Amino acid sequence: MQNEIIFVITESLDGGYEAKAASHSIFTQCDSYGELADVLRDSVKCHFEKGQEPSFIRMHFVKDEVIAV
Numbered sequence: 001m002q003n004e005i006i007f008v009i010t011e012s013l014d015g016g017y018e019a020k021a022a023s024h025s026i027f028t029q030c031d032s033y034g035e036l037a038d039v040l041r042d043s044v045k046c047h048f049e050k051g052q053e054p055s056f057i058r059m060h061f062v063k064d065e066v067i068a069v
Helices: 033-049
Strands: 004-012 017-021 027-031 056-063
Touching: 017 033, 017 056, 027 033, 033 056
Parallel strands: 004 056
Antiparallel strands: 004 017, 017 027
16 A cells, blocks of 8 residues: 555646646546645545555646746
8 A cells, every 4th residue: 555646736728727646547627726635535535445545645736837038
């Protein structure tokens, strides 16, 4: 059993957030930052058998910005 699962979080082009697990085939999205933790918990619980889920979820935020020179 893993102790932690890492999600890479990006801002969606349509607004809200998209989250992809780094080491599992889990993908989810939500409309606001406030929903993010609950959506990730639900996704992890659905993916793993009861008692096999990791203890922690790490959220790694990635933000791409382009600036003019």
